[in-house]
Amino acid sequence: MDIIRIIVAILLPPLGVFLQVGIGKHFWINIVLTLFGYLPGIIHAVYIIAKK
Known part of the structure; x- marks a missing residue:
């Protein structure tokens, strides 16, 4: 299931974080990081998913 969340996080970072932590x-x-730049949003989302 984490693989699916990581793929979603690469496409839509806030959605990946939402699926992990609500x-x-x-x-x-x-959301703020994604607005500042797409790459920081992806890095944060993958970190949150992998941290679990």
């Missing part, structure tokens, strides 16, 4: 501080941090 709507919380990490979700909002990821």
Whole structure:
């Protein structure tokens, strides 16, 4: 299941974080990072998914 979340995180980083932790501080941090740049959003999303 983590592989699917990582693929989703690469395509839509906030959705990948949402699937992992729901709507919380990490979700909002990821939205801000994705707005600043797509790559920071991907890195944060993959980190949150892999941290589990």
